[in-house]
Amino acid sequence: xxxxxxxxVAGLAVGSVYGLIGISxxxxxxxxxxxxxxxxxxxxxxxxxxxYALDEWKIPQVLALLLIVAVVVALSLAEELxxxxxxxxxxxxxxxxxISTLGFGLVVSTIAENIYxxxxxxxxxxxxxxxxxRIGGVAIAPKFVxxxxxxMIIGFGLEAFYRRSQIGTVMRAVAEDRDVxxxxxxxxxxxxQLAFVMAGVITGLAAFVIAPIVxxxxxxxxxxxxxxxxxxxxxxxxxxxxxxxxxxxxxxxxQMLDTYWxxxxxxxxxMGLILLVLAIRPQGLFNTLRLREV
Amino acid sequence: xxxxxFDSRRGWxxxxxxxxxxxxxxxxxxxxxxxxxxxxxxxxxxxxxxVVIGLNIAMGLAGQFLLGIVAVFAVAGxxxxxxxxxxPGMANIFVMCIVGAxxxxxxGLVIGxxxxxVGEFYLALVSLFASIVVPSVAGEWSTLGGTGGLILxxxxxxxxxxxxxxxxxxxxxxxxxxxxxxxxxxxxxxxATLAASEQLAAGLGIxxxxxxxxxxxxxxxxxxxxxxxxxxxxxxxGPTSGGFGGGANLATLLLAALVIGGTGxxxxxxxxxxxxxxxxxxxxxxKDWTGVVFGGLxxxxxxxxxxxxxxxxxxxxxxxxxxxxxxxxxxxxxxxVAAPPxxxxxxxxxxxxxxxxxxxxxxxxxxxxxxxxxxxxAALEVVGVSRAFGGVQAVDQVDLEVRPGTIHGLIxxxxxxxxxxxxxxxxxxxxxxxxxxxxxxxxxxxPPHVVSRLGVARTFQTPKLxxxxxxxxxxxxxxxxxxxxSGPESVFRLPRGVRxxxxxxxxxxxxxxxxxxxxxxxxxxxxxxxxxxxxxxxARAIAMEPRFFLVDEPAAGLSPTESDQxxxxxxxxxAGGVGVLLIxxxxxxxxxxxxxxxxxxxxxxxxxxxPEELKADQQxxxxxxxxxxxxxxx
Numbered sequence: 001x002x003x004x005x006x007x008x009v010a011g012l013a014v015g016s017v018y019g020l021i022g023i024s025x026x027x028x029x030x031x032x033x034x035x036x037x038x039x040x041x042x043x044x045x046x047x048x049x050x051x052y053a054l055d056e057w058k059i060p061q062v063l064a065l066l067l068i069v070a071v072v073v074a075l076s077l078a079e080e081l082x083x084x085x086x087x088x089x090x091x092x093x094x095x096x097x098x099i100s101t102l103g104f105g106l107v108v109s110t111i112a113e114n115i116y117x118x119x120x121x122x123x124x125x126x127x128x129x130x131x132x133x134r135i136g137g138v139a140i141a142p143k144f145v146x147x148x149x150x151x152m153i154i155g156f157g158l159e160a161f162y163r164r165s166q167i168g169t170v171m172r173a174v175a176e177d178r179d180v181x182x183x184x185x186x187x188x189x190x191x192x193q194l195a196f197v198m199a200g201v202i203t204g205l206a207a208f209v210i211a212p213i214v215x216x217x218x219x220x221x222x223x224x225x226x227x228x229x230x231x232x233x234x235x236x237x238x239x240x241x242x243x244x245x246x247x248x249x250x251x252x253x254x255q256m257l258d259t260y261w262x263x264x265x266x267x268x269x270x271m272g273l274i275l276l277v278l279a280i281r282p283q284g285l286f287n288t289l290r291l292r293e294v
Numbered sequence: 295x296x297x298x299x300f301d302s303r304r305g306w307x308x309x310x311x312x313x314x315x316x317x318x319x320x321x322x323x324x325x326x327x328x329x330x331x332x333x334x335x336x337x338x339x340x341x342x343x344x345v346v347i348g349l350n351i352a353m354g355l356a357g358q359f360l361l362g363i364v365a366v367f368a369v370a371g372x373x374x375x376x377x378x379x380x381x382p383g384m385a386n387i388f389v390m391c392i393v394g395a396x397x398x399x400x401x402g403l404v405i406g407x408x409x410x411x412v413g414e415f416y417l418a419l420v421s422l423f424a425s426i427v428v429p430s431v432a433g434e435w436s437t438l439g440g441t442g443g444l445i446l447x448x449x450x451x452x453x454x455x456x457x458x459x460x461x462x463x464x465x466x467x468x469x470x471x472x473x474x475x476x477x478x479x480x481x482x483x484x485x486a487t488l489a490a491s492e493q494l495a496a497g498l499g500i501x502x503x504x505x506x507x508x509x510x511x512x513x514x515x516x517x518x519x520x521x522x523x524x525x526x527x528x529x530x531x532g533p534t535s536g537g538f539g540g541g542a543n544l545a546t547l548l549l550a551a552l553v554i555g556g557t558g559x560x561x562x563x564x565x566x567x568x569x570x571x572x573x574x575x576x577x578x579x580x581k582d583w584t585g586v587v588f589g590g591l592x593x594x595x596x597x598x599x600x601x602x603x604x605x606x607x608x609x610x611x612x613x614x615x616x617x618x619x620x621x622x623x624x625x626x627x628x629x630x631v632a633a634p635p636x637x638x639x640x641x642x643x644x645x646x647x648x649x650x651x652x653x654x655x656x657x658x659x660x661x662x663x664x665x666x667x668x669x670x671x672a673a674l675e676v677v678g679v680s681r682a683f684g685g686v687q688a689v690d691q692v693d694l695e696v697r698p699g700t701i702h703g704l705i706x707x708x709x710x711x712x713x714x715x716x717x718x719x720x721x722x723x724x725x726x727x728x729x730x731x732x733x734x735x736x737x738x739x740x741p742p743h744v745v746s747r748l749g750v751a752r753t754f755q756t757p758k759l760x761x762x763x764x765x766x767x768x769x770x771x772x773x774x775x776x777x778x779x780s781g782p783e784s785v786f787r788l789p790r791g792v793r794x795x796x797x798x799x800x801x802x803x804x805x806x807x808x809x810x811x812x813x814x815x816x817x818x819x820x821x822x823x824x825x826x827x828x829x830x831x832x833a834r835a836i837a838m839e840p841r842f843f844l845v846d847e848p849a850a851g852l853s854p855t856e857s858d859q860x861x862x863x864x865x866x867x868x869a870g871g872v873g874v875l876l877i878x879x880x881x882x883x884x885x886x887x888x889x890x891x892x893x894x895x896x897x898x899x900x901x902x903x904x905p906e907e908l909k910a911d912q913q914x915x916x917x918x919x920x921x922x923x924x925x926x927x928x
Binding site: 035037082083086087095096097098099100102103104105106107108109110111113114222223226229230233262264265267268270271274275278279282 | 359408409411412414415416418419420422423424426427430431434542543546549550553582583584585586588589590591592593595596597600
């Protein structure tokens with residue numbers, strides 16, 4: 001039972017990060033109509049910054065958090081400017097943006113890996129300490145709770161933001177119909193930038209909470225990006241809750257395979273889950289809103 | 295007309311030139327190195343170039359981002375390696391290529407079946423994930439040699455050194471030829487139609503899902519051959535086989551080769567493959583930063599040179615006056631070609647030849663060539679059809695009957711449900727209630743490509759054309775529909791395939807001529823002005839030889855001359871026995887040519903009768919059409 005709960009908690013923690021990446025995709029996709037394949041690579045950069053800030057320079061956690069978010073947001077904006085906006089502006093059909101963001105992600109990841117060099121993977125201290133929380137005889141490290149907590153806060157916060165705030169309504173209008181929104185005087189380019197900033201903040205925060213869990217393993221960028229996509233696809237496009245639940249489902253599934261079969265087959269969970277969803281409910285399990293006819 | 299169609303012989307210059315370039319590029323190592331270790335490296339690159347050719351078939355021709363091509367390559371590589379490890383007698387390049395191709399095709403099918411149910415980048419991401427999963431799972435199986443892979447150095451293959459390398463060049467040429475044959479076949483034209491628009495493909499009777507799947511499978515087949523080539527030359531297959539660490543990075547590298555070479559071109563994969571894979575091999579001193587180079591190239595090319603090197607080379611060649619492509623296709627962009635060259639086909643020329651051609655030969659052609667249309671006199675009936683979107687009742691209990699050989703006008707203000715009704719008839723939307731029938735056949739509940747095959751053709755409010763293809767190539771898939779030629783017959787140029795291609799070309803040309811579009815046949819559709827595009831859509835529908843033709847606002851944006859041509863064509867089509875449903879805002883135009891008119895208002899049918907009856911019904915005319923019809927018609 002303890003083994004099961006430990007696996008469950010770890011699954012929820014890692015799954016939260018998949019969910020957060022899924023949410024980041026969703027924000028950018030709804031405002032720009034593009035899918036930022038580099039999102040996972042940006043997470044890896046965040047982990048790299050976390051390593052330097054906390055292990056090498058040993059700066060306070062709060063400053064480290066700000067630094068991580070700042071770096072990831074800056075890179076997001078650079079990506080929007082260099083690899084996304086020219087393509088969206090050209091308005092050519094197809095998914096050329098897929099290629100450019102994939103390329104940008106590869107550049108970012110390669111640079112990060114070179115900066116890190118061939119050092120072994122190092123533990124990164126958590127802002128929430130190491131003293132475990134005890135729930136019914138099971139000890140849970142606070143870093144796991146932090147990850148799930150962040151997903152909850154971001155998920156519900158964003159839903160409220162999209163529904164209540166004026167800028168959130170504007171963003172929904174752009175998601176609904178970019179051209180009409182532009183005719184209505186909404187500056188769609190600014191909204192696109194804002195979406196990249198928001199996605200950057202979320203990915204930065206995700207890097208901050210995941211770093212103590214996965215240590216300084218910065219090679220997992222693209223893989224996390226793809227798992228974030230699976231989270232979104234399983235949950236359903238256009239649904240924050242869907243992405244969050246899809247991520248949790250994937251994370252828990254992976255940890256269960258890891259615990260009860262072999263860690264080598266952990267990766268099969270994502271493939272199995274996505275194939276299952278595609279077979280029975282291609283629009284996603286929790287899809288409520290259709291952003292676009294596929 | 296015939297001459298125009300068949301002087302595409304000059305098209306031969308291009309493949310020949312392409313083959314020459316490819317061969318030259320591949321012969322480089324003959325001149326530089328003969329060291330066996332280096333040659334083995336080149337053999338590996340040759341195999342990966344074949345993967346890029348496969349990726350190009352799936353992605354460049356069929357528009358499917360099959361980044362899982364690495365997974366396909368891995369499956370085929372492992373399958374052939376496992377086979378020769380257990381049956382060394384089968385270590386024959388021919389046998390291995392066949393087995394690899396089969397394994398690859400199966401892998402492509404398995405990846406494609408679920409992923410293609412959803413669209414575009416979904417396939418890209420899911421299959422990219424597969425590219426990571428397959429090699430890493432294979433690396434866990436002891437049967438497949440675990441992380442160390444299957445080592446086959448005990449094999450002694452009969453082809454070695456230069457003879458092996460030469461064979462590989464031959465395979466690359468064959469695979470390029472295959473890609474070319476697919477591109478210029480009924481399959482390739484279906485791919486291009488689908489890649490341009492799924493709705494369009496469905497409108498032409500093409501099943502989107504099956505065509506996408508075929509694209510994945512054909513690409514995977516070629517990538518499977520590459521798996522066998524890799525095993526044969528490297529005598530090894532493992533999780534990182536293929537270079538660049540395997541998995542997603544390898545997929546990215548191959549994508550870079552394709553994008554930089556030129557997606558959808560025949561020489562592109564080879565040129566890009568030689569450039570990028572060669573560069574990768576030579577970046578050893580720069581190894582850790584290689585990703586920056588390739589990632590950067592991907593960004594730069596997708597932003598600045600999305601067509602790739604091959605198209606740029608072609609553009610440069612055109613500018614230098616080296617013309618090895620048909621004149622209409624030579625100029626790909628630039629404002630100078632936005633308008634058709636005045637000398638060839640000015641509006642005057644069209645105006646002079648167009649209506650005359652339509653009036654003269656039109657009805658005879660339709661009447662003569664479409665016995666099915668004449669024999670089958672069933673009407674297209676819409677009975678009590680309703681459809682709501684959310685709380686809006688877009689179409690409410692509408693009845694409509696289009697009889698063969700007549701023009702039925704459908705008018706009404708914006709948002710009155712006309713186009714929704716058309717989409718319901720064509721199967722793009724499902725009816726909530728009511729029936730749509732054509733004789734005994736029920737149309738409601740059928741997917742759009744099936745409705746199209748039953749003989750219902752349509753145009754789109756915004757013209758949908760394959761912009762990168764010529765006008766003729768745009769119309770040919772419509773003409774091919776009736777010929778029922780199989781894919782292999784067309785791809786491998788079997789007699790029936792050749793005959794069908796010639797016949798569909800002639801039919802397409804005849805359809806174009808009826809709208810006075812003959813002179814545009816070899817021009818790129820993307821270069822045509824809006825009005826001409828609409829007329830091409832009408833020609834395409836004519837080429838389908840439909841029983842019923844639904845036209846959605848065809849006159850919008852047409853010049854008076856073009857509009858006259860359109861009217862003449864519609865009248866001729868109806869005279870040939872086709873039932874025409876004409877949605878149009880230009881009420882005088884409708885009243886002038888329609889046999890019967892239906893007026894819709896807020897989803898309901900408000901009026902049905904002859905144009906004369908409508909003119910007499912001042913209430914409908916005045917209140918709902920907002921015009922004085924008597925005055926408008928004069």
